[in-house]
Amino acid sequence: MWISGALNLDSGVGGKIKKEDIQSAVEQYEKYHTSYGGDEESRKANYSDMVNKYYDLATSFYEFGWGESFHFAHRWKGESLHESIKRHEHFLALQLGLKPGMKVLDVGCGIGGPLREIARFSSTSITGLNINEYQISRGSELNRIARLDKSCDFVKADFMKMPFYDDTFDAIYAIEATCHAPDVVGCYKEIYRVLKPGQYFAAYEWCMTDHFNPNNESHKKIKADIELGNGLPDVRTSKECLEALKFVGFEVIWEKDLAADSPLPWYLPLDTSQFSMTSIRLTAFGRFITRNMIKTLEFLGIVPEGIHRISAILEKAAEGLVAGGRMEICSPMYFFLVRKPL
Structure with missing residues (x-):
């Protein structure tokens, strides 16, 4: 059933947060943001707590709606979203020149969807770095199912303070993850430190584009x-x-x-003006059904209070991304390939 999959009812949303604490966790998360009186400085100062709360609350919804890889993709006509996501990951592996036997780091790995796909594609050993305990436990379970638990592992840590020696990894990548860093220079410094000299770091970054005007009120609201x-x-x-x-x-x-x-807009999977039988849960009709079912289940006490607010936050994200994509003021796939000098 769509709804039970989204809410992960057996373990609770996020697994880590108790059901009776979900409402207060949502309220605390909201207070970090402009719409609720927060500001950029408070988000940066409390980024660890903010990001943890976000993924404790949102991970089950992500996996339900998007699958195991939580990212967008450059997409060709006639190509499904799932196919484009795989190709996007393979492209990254090819740019890094990954080869069997290399030790690779995935910075901000989520539940490890890209990690598993890239490990199978390149026959490399990949360590997933993640600050969120629930995502690591979920990723470890999926690694066991995929029989990759011997070659790939997870480390719970902050990517601003990595628990690795200097010059440890043969390659490093990040997929729509380092955008969570409060200080991009500090984050890139840590990646530089643990990467071996002469080796490569590649990433897809969420960015505002040259079309973004910080003095435009509409642009600021979308951001x-x-x-x-x-x-x-x-x-x-x-x-x-x-x-x-x-x-x-x-x-x-x-x-x-x-x-x-x-060839196809990156935000297309979130665009409710499009209808797709293969991704019906992401359409306006699918969201309408999910939204009202969640409201009903919460009213009846079948799911905890706060679930509907999580869903509303994620819908707000989708609306902002579609609006930003149409205006070309934001992108989730600013790609770069860089090298640490010898």
């Missing part, structure tokens, strides 16, 4: 909705990310916003 709906302290510009990479010492091999030439 705030995206931050609220996705647990982000601040969505940086692609120029800021590029400057940070150079500042910490990386050599830039190439960089490009892949959304700019995607």
